Amino acid sequence: ETGVTQTPRHLVMGMTNKKSLKCEQHLGHNAMYWYKQSAKKPLELMFVYSLEERVENNSVPSRFSPECPNSSHLFLHLHTLQPEDSALYLCASSQVTGATYEQYFGPGTRLTVT
């Protein structure tokens, strides 16, 4: 595997379900991000982990819970979601201690809440 991978690629869940999204980066980076991409809305940064510590939580509802067990893995735990949470969830990684600054993105998980 290379780059940033995300599983599953598609997920359909009911409002009472609990599920998790997984992201893994194979780039040796030390920061990881979750974004939400909805139709007709700009990309929304949800969570940032830098050096395995959360540095940003953009007022995301508590029904979204991130977990970063190490620098290569990032999870987004989902519970009691709403239909408006249906979106493409993108994971990204970057190297915060280098001089490159760009983020590398995974292919995303298309989430549908029914």
Added chain:
Amino acid sequence: AQSVTQLDSQVPVFEEAPVELRCNYSSSVSVYLFWYVQYPNQGLQLLLKYLSGSTLVKGINGFEAEFNKSQTSFHLRKPSVHISDTAEYFCAVSLSYNAGNMLTFGGGTRLMVKP
């Protein structure tokens, strides 16, 4: 806080024609600038970036962008587009001093290349 405005939500263009996608930003401090492309059902891919130095930046797939500090713009150009360039393009800005390399994205521009 910084913000990014992409002035056109859609840009239709014929194949082999030139194209410019516009991006303006606002920030009171120095920034780094990026253009990303997103093909259908895929994540974002970096096209090019401006960190410092020459204001004309060349990227992948024949794209280039010019940083204009006085106009706070970073427009993306390609002299001759192909059908395969049809995609969504995002401009993004990062404060030059921020823990976590956080990016602020514009709303995106859908480039539609017609035969």
